[in-house]
Amino acid sequence: MKRLLLFIIIVILLVFQMATEEANEPFEILNRIDSNMTFKNAYVEMDMVINIKKRKIKKVMRSWSEGNSRSFIEFLSPARDKGTKILKTGKIIKIYYPSAERVMRLSGHMLRQSMMGSDMSYEDMTERSKELKEDYTGKMQMDEILDGQKCYVLTLTSKKKKQTYFKRKMWVDKEKYIGLKEELYSKSGKLVKVSKVIEIKLFKNRYYPVEMTMEDKLRKNSSTRIVIKKIDFNIDIPDEMFTERMLLK
Amino acid sequence: MFSNILKLGWKNISRNKKRTFFTVLAITVGITMLIFASSYIEGMMNSATEIAKRMRTGHVRIMTSEYSRLERVMPKEELVLNSEELSGRIGEVRGVELVSQMVKFSALLSKNELNEPGVVMGVDPEIVKVHMGLSEMIISGKYLSRKKKEVIIGKLFAEKMGIKAGDELLLVTTDINYSTYALPFNVSGIFETGYTYMDKHLAFIPIEFAREILDCGNSSHEILVYLKDQEKAAGAASSIDKIVESGRFGESLDILTWQEDEIIGQLMPMAKKVWQSILGIILMIVALVILNTMLMIVMERYQEIGVLKALGLKSKEIFFMIVAEALYIGALGSFSGVIIGSGLSAWLEKTGINFAEMMGKEMWESFDIPLALYGNIIYPDLTTAIVIKSFLFGLFIAILAVLYPAWKSSKMLPAEAFRAKLKV
Numbered sequence: 067m068k069r070l071l072l073f074i075i076i077v078i079l080l081v082f083q084m085a086t087e088e089a090n091e092p093f094e095i096l097n098r099i100d101s102n103m104t105f106k107n108a109y110v111e112m113d114m115v116i117n118i119k120k121r122k123i124k125k126v127m128r129s130w131s132e133g134n135s136r137s138f139i140e141f142l143s144p145a146r147d148k149g150t151k152i153l154k155t156g157k158i159i160k161i162y163y164p165s166a167e168r169v170m171r172l173s174g175h176m177l178r179q180s181m182m183g184s185d186m187s188y189e190d191m192t193e194r195s196k197e198l199k200e201d202y203t204g205k206m207q208m209d210e211i212l213d214g215q216k217c218y219v220l221t222l223t224s225k226k227k228k229q230t231y232f233k234r235k236m237w238v239d240k241e242k243y244i245g246l247k248e249e250l251y252s253k254s255g256k257l258v259k260v261s262k263v264i265e266i267k268l269f270k271n272r273y274y275p276v277e278m279t280m281e282d283k284l285r286k287n288s289s290t291r292i293v294i295k296k297i298d299f300n301i302d303i304p305d306e307m308f309t310e311r312m313l314l315k
Numbered sequence: 316m317f318s319n320i321l322k323l324g325w326k327n328i329s330r331n332k333k334r335t336f337f338t339v340l341a342i343t344v345g346i347t348m349l350i351f352a353s354s355y356i357e358g359m360m361n362s363a364t365e366i367a368k369r370m371r372t373g374h375v376r377i378m379t380s381e382y383s384r385l386e387r388v389m390p391k392e393e394l395v396l397n398s399e400e401l402s403g404r405i406g407e408v409r410g411v412e413l414v415s416q417m418v419k420f421s422a423l424l425s426k427n428e429l430n431e432p433g434v435v436m437g438v439d440p441e442i443v444k445v446h447m448g449l450s451e452m453i454i455s456g457k458y459l460s461r462k463k464k465e466v467i468i469g470k471l472f473a474e475k476m477g478i479k480a481g482d483e484l485l486l487v488t489t490d491i492n493y494s495t496y497a498l499p500f501n502v503s504g505i506f507e508t509g510y511t512y513m514d515k516h517l518a519f520i521p522i523e524f525a526r527e528i529l530d531c532g533n534s535s536h537e538i539l540v541y542l543k544d545q546e547k548a549a550g551a552a553s554s555i556d557k558i559v560e561s562g563r564f565g566e567s568l569d570i571l572t573w574q575e576d577e578i579i580g581q582l583m584p585m586a587k588k589v590w591q592s593i594l595g596i597i598l599m600i601v602a603l604v605i606l607n608t609m610l611m612i613v614m615e616r617y618q619e620i621g622v623l624k625a626l627g628l629k630s631k632e633i634f635f636m637i638v639a640e641a642l643y644i645g646a647l648g649s650f651s652g653v654i655i656g657s658g659l660s661a662w663l664e665k666t667g668i669n670f671a672e673m674m675g676k677e678m679w680e681s682f683d684i685p686l687a688l689y690g691n692i693i694y695p696d697l698t699t700a701i702v703i704k705s706f707l708f709g710l711f712i713a714i715l716a717v718l719y720p721a722w723k724s725s726k727m728l729p730a731e732a733f734r735a736k737l738k739v
Contacts, residue, residue, distance in 0.1 A: 116493055119392075123493045146494035146530065163497035168485050170425045170497065183493030 092204030092220055098243040102272045104195045107132045107303050111296040116184050118288040125182065134195045136308040147182060151313050154192040162313040169313055178230055185259070185282035185290035189230060201225060202234065209240075212247060216240045231258065242266055242273040257283050264291075269299060320632050324639030338608045339648040345601035346652025346709045347659065350701060352597050354660040355668075356590045358696035363586075364579055366510070369446050372576040373415065373539030374548045375555060377401075380569045382536060389434070389536075391420050391529055392491045396565040398535035401558065405540055408554045413541040415442045418525035420536075422488035424468075424518060429476050433468075434516050435486060437525020437535075446541055449506055449519065456480025456504030461521055466500035469514035470507040480504050486520070490530040498528055509692060534565075548572035602712045609644070609716035613637055613724060620724045621732025630725040637721035638714060645713025649706045656705065660697040667692040 108131050116123045125147055131137035139152040149164035159172040172179075177189045198204075202222035210219050222234040232253040236245040244266050250259040265277035276294040306312065328335045368374065382393035395401065402414045418437035423430050440459035444450045449467070450458040457480075459465050466484055478484065480502055487497040500520060508514055526532065542551055552570050559568050573579055620633060628636075669692050724732065 118493065144492070144494060146490065146492070146496060150495060163485075163487065163495070166485055166487075166497035166499045168497065168499055170423075170430070170485055170487060171428050172430060173428075176430055180489075182495050183489040 092206055093199060095218055095220060095238055095243065096199040096202070096204055096222075099238060099245060100197045100199055102243055102274060104134070104197055105131075105299050107300060108195075109296075109298045109301055109303070110294055113293045113295065114182075114184055114186075115291040115293070116288070117290070118183075118285075120287075123183070125184075129191075130303050130307050131192075131195060132303060132308065134193055134197070137192045138307050138312065139191065141182070150182070152181075152188070152192070153308060153310065153313050154188070155308055159188050159192065160310060160313060169310065180282070180285075185280045185285065185288055186292075187230075190259075190280065198222065201229065210237065212237045215246065217246060229253075239266070244273050244275055259283060269297075272299075317635070320635050321639050324636050325643060327636070328640050328643050334612060335644065338612055338644050339651065341604050341608045342645060342648025342709050342713060343652040343655065345604050346649050346705050347656035348597060349601055349705045349708065350653065350656025350697070351660055351663075351695070352594055353701045353705065354664070354695040354697040355693070356587075356594060357698060357701065358664070358694050359590070360583065360587055361696050362694060363583060367576065367579050367583075368545070368573050369448070370513075372571070372573040372579060373446070374542045374545045374573050375540040375552050376569075376571045376573070376576070377405075377538040377540070377555065377559070378536060378569055379565055380567045383569045383571070389419055389421055391489075391531075394491070394531055394534035394536060394565060395538060395568060396532075396534045396563060398538060398564075399533045401562065401564050402538055404558050404562075405538070405555055408551060408558070410542050410544060410547055410551055411540055412543050413442060413445055415439065415446060415539040415541070416522060416535040417537045417539065418522055418529060418531065418535050420488055420525070420529060422486050422518075422528075424472075424476070425485040425487060426476055426478060426482060431472070431476055433472060433518050435488070435525060435528075436517060436519045437522040438519055439522055440519075443519070446539070449508075452506040452508050453504040454507045456502065458504055459519060459521060460503070462523065463503075463521065464498065464500050464524055465503040466518050466520045467504045467506055468502060468518045469516065470505055471511065471515040472518070473502075473505045475515075478502055478505075484518075486518075486528065488528060490528065492530060494530070496528050496530065498524060500524070545573065548574065598708070601708075605645075605648075605709070605712045606716040609641060609713055610720060612640075612644075613717055613720035617724060617727070617732045621727070621729045624727070624732060625729040633725040634721045637717050637724070641713045641717040641721075642710070645710040648713070649709030652709060653702055653706050657697055657702055660695045663695050664697060665694075667694045 109128070110131070111128045112126075114125045114127060116125070123144075125144065126142040127139055128142065129137055129139040135156060137152075137154045141147040141150040146165075149162075151162040153160045153162075157173060157177075159177055161170045161172065162168075163170065172188065178187045180186070181188045181191050202224055204220045204222050207219040207221060210217050216239075217237040218240060220234075220236045220238060222236065224232045230252075231250040233251040233255070235249040235251075237247040238244070239246050244263060245261075246263050248261045249257055250261070252258050259280055259282055261278060261280045263275040263278045265275065266273050267276045274297065276297070277292070279289050279291045281289040377395060379393045379395065382390055385393070398416050402416055405411060406414050416439065420435055420437075421432060422435045424433045424435075425431075440461055444458065453467070454470060456467075459467050466486070468478065468484070473479070482502045484500050484502050485497055486500055487495065490496050506514075522535070526534075540551065540555065542548060549572055552572050555570050559570065623633060623636075
């Protein structure tokens with residue numbers, strides 16, 4: 067009887083240890099974040115509020131994305147932005163300006179420029195479904211409590227030499243596996259951007275942040291808030307959506 | 316008596332022609348160098364001030380104080396409001412010749428697959444033509460016309476993007492409300508100013524389209540005012556100040572005369588000091604050369620002076636004889652130096668010194684400094700003051716050089732002088 071009890075205790079301890087160990091492993095944490103954040107495709111309606119020099123500028127937009135490779139963004143307001151459309155395929159971004167009735171093509175370092183005057187770059191906005199575990203290796207730091215929420219703290223280093231954000235520091239919600247706060251660093255170690263999640267919602271099989279802010283640390287007194295009004299995961303998007311014809315339509 | 320001494324001095328210098336020639340030559344070369352260097356520095360500084368006034372400061376410049384503080388980043392929202400009305404009223408101020416409004420912003424200039432950031436200047440083509448002289452710098456195509464969606468760009472910018480006159484260029488930027496706006500423009504012409512920064516980064520468009528892109532009504536970032544007499548800038552500034560006070564043209568406007576400008580008022584005097592210290596070194600070298608040759612002509616003649624003394628010349632007479640010689644040689648050398656130096660400077664004043672060619676184009680074009688004030692051709696500026704100062708300098712140094720040996724040799728006894736070898 068005693069032996070059996072001991073055996074059971076040992077088994078329980080082992081299982082518990084294994085479970086905690088598994089969860090502690092950076093790769094596993096990244097994997098769980100990725101399964102929340104990445105999607106096959108999605109349709110999103112959102113507001114973008116830019117806070118700069120005591121001013122608030124609100125823009126309304128909607129987007130269709132297919133994984134991390136293709137996306138299409140359309141601006142609905144304000145009046146001067148209405149009809150501006152952004153198409154990303156691969157590493158190339160094409161922007162249609164209704165005022166000029168012309169398409170401009172951006173690539174390379176231009177993708178890191180501010181999108182429509184916000185703190186987000188074109189890259190930030192169009193690569194929201196990026197898998198972290200593919201590009202980064204993680205290292206655990208001491209756990210911290212962020213706004214009353216227990217968090218794993220991870221530092222990520224890029225596996226590739228060329229990466230916009232070469233290093234990242236993430237505060238990951240221990241229950242929901244969402245990066246609540248993130249500091250993004252350039253290769254030289256300079257803090258470039260800070261993002262924070264304000265609200266997380268539970269969808270069918272995942273948690274997803276529906277309100278977040280981003281601060282471009284290279285700009286003074288500015289931050290941009292994104293509020294997702296509607297999001298549909300894994301819907302059918304016709305191939306035609308990601309063509310230049312849709313830009314001009 | 317005194318005229319005899321002067322005659323004797325003259326005879327002395329005409330006696331040993333070779334010695335006189337080389338001494339005069341040394342002074343000539345020195346003074347030529349001095350005149351050339353002085354008029355070169357003068358020309359460089361004047362042309363820098365001139366170009367700064369034409370392109371940047373006007374005679375009086377109006378902008379918001381925030382814009383003036385952050386000028387380097389070109390804050391789009393720092394605007395002089397109701398700029399059209401303000402310009403109209405400034406135009407009525409006495410002594411005002413020209414009022415030029417400008418809208419300035421950074422933008423992305425795009426052609427097909429190529430994008431390049433640049434600085435766009437929204438201007439009135441007819442007014443800018445007068446104070447910047449841009450229409451004369453067009454090297455291909457033609458100058459801007461009013462009310463047409465046309466752009467002129469710098470030569471180096473055009474080369475970098477492979478743009479020719481007649482091509483279409485898309486201008487994209489965020490407006491004052493952080494909306495992104497784009498307009499296509501027809502490249503009407505390409506200009507070359509010789510200033511690398513301007514040729515590499517600037518694009519000019521008619522002001523109404525700049526205002527459309529920025530969505531800034533009829534305001535502008537800067538108003539440049541040109542006067543009939545630029546020395547009356549302070550007076551004009553205070554009249555303009557009264558107009559600004561009386562209307563709604565924006566909060567805290569800076570009204571700066573060209574003398575108060577950061578570049579003309581602070582940077583250029585500093586640069587001038589640097590150049591003047593270089594001139595100082597040239598001056599010292601010239602002085603040393605003259606001193607040396609003048610010293611030699613006295614020291615090698617101690618025995619001769621001994622003979623003169625033995626013949627009955629007084630110490631005073633010996634002294635003045637040597638000074639007189641120095642005066643003749645100094646005058647001759649300075650005079651020919653002035654003739655050659657002035658001739659050279661006056662000639663270069665017409666043709667200019669082309670640095671771009673001397674240094675090689677590539678190297679010149681790599682000097683991409685914002686607000687660089689030196690063009691690729693520098694025209695020396697010869698003034699009467701330079702001529703007179705240089706002449707007197709040559710004369711003064713020549714005389715100064717002989718004072719001590721003249722005094723020393725005049726005090727020597729004939730016997731000592733006979734024995735004296737080449738030492739002081």
